[in-house]
Amino acid sequence: MSKEYVFEAVKKVILEVLPHVEPEIITIDKQLKDVGANSIDRMEIVTMSMQALELKLSLMSFAGVSNIEGLVDVLEETLAKKEID
Template sequence: MSKEHVFETVKNVVMEILPDVEAEQITMDKSLRDLGANSIDRMEVVTMSMEELGLKIPLMSFANVSNIEGLVDVLAENYAAVSEGNTM
């Protein structure tokens, strides 16, 4: 799965959780906090994105994520590992 597909998935989840955010506001360099997400919103974005992508990733994997690009990278890397048959 491409990084662009993962980004689109995350973007759709963000718009679902934060209905006041427009699609064009969601860019790779923004953080969820920049978009007005509180800690519960941020956790929902992570867990719903994993569900949409069919992933189970330890939440600690996201500890150093500071923006949407970091979130997309963690999701895409783990998706690639799962699709290659590696277990995590």
């Protein structure tokens, strides 16, 4: 699974949580709060992204994440490990 694939999955979740957001403004370098997500929205985006990718991670795994790319990286790494197993 590529990083692009994970980003697309996360982007789809962001649009579901924030339906008023224009898809073009969601770029991987942005922070979730830059696209209008409040703290609950951000937690929901993380949970729903895990569900979309069928991953189960503790929320601590995302502690160092500062932008969308960080979130995508954690998800992608876990996904890659899962595929090797």
